[in-house]
Amino acid sequence: MATTTTTTTRSRRAASEVKSAPIKLVEGPQYPDIQTIRDAIPAHCFVPSTWRSLGYVFRDVSMAAALGWAAFTYISQIEDFTWRTAVWIVYGYLQGLVCTGIWILAHEAGHGAFSVHQKLNDVVGWTLHSALLVPYFSWKFSHHRHHRFTGHMEKDMAFVPHTKADREKRRLADLYLDRELFEDIPVVQLFKLLAHQLAGWQMYLLFNVSAGSDSQQSKASWWRVSHFEPTSAVFRPSEALYVAITDIGLLIVAGLLYLASTVVGWKMVFLMYGVPYFWVHHWLVAITYLHHTHPDVHHFEADSWTFVKGALATVDRDFGFVGRHLFHGIIDTHVIHHLFPRIPFYKAEEATEAIKPLLGDLYHREERSFMGQLWSTFTQCKYVEADPAAPGALKWAEKK
Numbered sequence: 001m002a003t004t005t006t007t008t009t010r011s012r013r014a015a016s017e018v019k020s021a022p023i024k025l026v027e028g029p030q031y032p033d034i035q036t037i038r039d040a041i042p043a044h045c046f047v048p049s050t051w052r053s054l055g056y057v058f059r060d061v062s063m064a065a066a067l068g069w070a071a072f073t074y075i076s077q078i079e080d081f082t083w084r085t086a087v088w089i090v091y092g093y094l095q096g097l098v099c100t101g102i103w104i105l106a107h108e109a110g111h112g113a114f115s116v117h118q119k120l121n122d123v124v125g126w127t128l129h130s131a132l133l134v135p136y137f138s139w140k141f142s143h144h145r146h147h148r149f150t151g152h153m154e155k156d157m158a159f160v161p162h163t164k165a166d167r168e169k170r171r172l173a174d175l176y177l178d179r180e181l182f183e184d185i186p187v188v189q190l191f192k193l194l195a196h197q198l199a200g201w202q203m204y205l206l207f208n209v210s211a212g213s214d215s216q217q218s219k220a221s222w223w224r225v226s227h228f229e230p231t232s233a234v235f236r237p238s239e240a241l242y243v244a245i246t247d248i249g250l251l252i253v254a255g256l257l258y259l260a261s262t263v264v265g266w267k268m269v270f271l272m273y274g275v276p277y278f279w280v281h282h283w284l285v286a287i288t289y290l291h292h293t294h295p296d297v298h299h300f301e302a303d304s305w306t307f308v309k310g311a312l313a314t315v316d317r318d319f320g321f322v323g324r325h326l327f328h329g330i331i332d333t334h335v336i337h338h339l340f341p342r343i344p345f346y347k348a349e350e351a352t353e354a355i356k357p358l359l360g361d362l363y364h365r366e367e368r369s370f371m372g373q374l375w376s377t378f379t380q381c382k383y384v385e386a387d388p389a390a391p392g393a394l395k396w397a398e399k400k
Contacts, residue, residue, distance in 0.1 A: 029362060029390065031308045037339060040358050045351040048344040050115040056328070056346075057105055057124065063098045067091065071272055072264075088271050095272075096279020101326045102128050103280055104345070108328075110140040111147075111341040130249030132280060135205065137242035138227040142234055145215065147341055150292075151299050151310030153394065154214040157234075158204070159292045161299060162383040164397070183382075193378050196289075201281040208234055283327070286374055290317060291334045293381050295396050296364050304392020311338040315364040316352070317373070331370065335363060 071091045078084040108114045109125030122137075129136035146158035153160055183189065203209045208216070208225040216225065220233035228247055230240035261269045294315040300306075314335050317323075323331040330337070333348035336355065343351050356363055366373060384394035 031362065032358060034308055037355055037358060041351045041354045045343050045347040048113055048115055050117065052346065053114045060098060060101045060105060064095060064102065067095050067098060068272060092275035092279060095276035097322060097326050099132060099276050099280045100283045101328055103132055103134065103284060104328045104330050106136065108345060110143065113342050113344045126249055130253050133250055133253060133277065135227045135246040135250060137246040141239050147338060149310065150338055151313035152212060152305045153299055154212045154302050156212045157215045159210050159288065160212040164383050164385055167383050189379050197282045197285055198278060200285040287331055290373060290377060291315060293377050294364065294366060298387065298390060298393040298395055299384055301392045312362050314338050315366050317366045317370050319370045
C-alpha cells in the first residue's frame with residue numbers, strides 16, 4: 001500500500017511539473033558556426049593562383065578584343081540593313097557575355113580572391129572595372145559591406161527587400177498611385193522588369209537604392225550617397241582618396257571613348273561599347289537579384305541576424321555553359337562565395353561540394369531556368385513578411 005501511494009504521489013508531481021514547464025518556442029533551423037564550415041573545406045581551396053587568374057584575364061580580354069576587331073572590320077561592310085542590324089545585335093549580346101566575365105574577374109580581385117598580392121589585385125581590379133565604367137574602389141568598399149551584412153534588413157549595402165509596410169507608401173516610381181491597382185498587369189510588370197534590368201545598376205551607384213536604412217557610414221541627403229563622390233555618406237573619410245582614384249580611372253576611359261567618337265563616330269562607339277555595357281549590367285543585376293530572391297531563403301531582423309545566417313540566405317543557380325565558363329561560376333557557386341569570398345572561383349565548386357553534407361537543408365540550389373526564373377521571381381516575390389516557423393526571420397510573402 002505504501003508503495004502504491006508513493007508511486008501515485010510521484011506521478012502527480014511529475015504531471016504538475018509538466019504542466020508548469022514553460023512551452024518551448026519554435027527556434028527555427030540550427031546553423032553551424034563559420035569555423036565548423038571552414039574546417040569542412042580543403043585548405044588548398046583558399047589559396048589563389050596568380051598565374052591561373054592572370055590566364056583567365058588574358059583569355060577574356062583576348063576574346064573581347066577579337067570580337068571588337070571582327071565587328072569593326074566586317075559588320076559595317078554588310079550592305080543589307082536587316083542583316084547588318086541582326087549581326088550587330090548578336091555582337092552586342094556576345095560581347096556582353098564576355099565582358100561580364102571580365103567584370104567578374106575584377107570582382108574576384110576586389111575580394112582578394114584573384115591573387116595573394118593585394119596591390120596586384122587592386123591594379124587588375126581598377127584597370128578592368130574602369131574599362132567597363134565601373135567604380136572599382138567605391139564598389140569594393142560597399143560590396144564588402146554587402147557581404148558583411150548579407151540578409152540584414154537594416155545594414156545590407158546591396159539588397160534589402162520591401163516589407164508590407166514599405167509597399168503601402170506611395171512612390172514616384174509608381175507615379176504615387178496604389179501599386180496594388182496595376183502591378184499585376186503583364187505590360188506593367190514587363191516595363192518594371194526592363195527598367196530594373198537596364199537602370200538598376202546605375203540607380204544603385206548614383207542613389208544607393210535597395211540598400212538598408214542603416215547601411216550608410218553617415219547620414220546625408222539622398223543626393224549625397226553616390227558611389228562617385230569621395231565625401232559620399234556611403235564611405236568612411238579614410239576611403240575618400242580611393243574613391244577619387246576610382247573617378248580618375250572612369251574619367252580616363254570616358255576620355256578615350258570621346259576620342260574614339262571623334263574618329264569613328266558616336267554611333268559606332270555606342271554599337272561597339274554602349275550596347276555591351278547595358279548587357280553586362282543587365283547580367284549583373286539579374287545575377288545579384290536572383291541570388292537573394294527565392295521563396296526558400298530568408299532575410300533577418302537585426303536582433304536575429306548572424307553572418308552565417310546571412311551568407312546562407314543566398315541560392316545557387318544553373319546557367320549552363322555560359323555560367324560555368326564565361327561567368328566563372330558566379331551563378332553556380334554563390335553560396336560558398338558569400339561564406340568565404342576569398343576562395344577563387346576555380347576552386348568554388350570543390351568547396352561547395354565539401355560543405356553540402358554539413359549544411360543539409362540550409363544549402364539552397366535552384367535547378368530551373370535562370371532566365372525563366374527572372375520573370376517568375378520578379379512577378380511573384382514582391383515583399384517579405386515574418387516567418388512564424390523561424391522567429392526573427394522574414395520570408396517572401398506568397399502571392400494571393
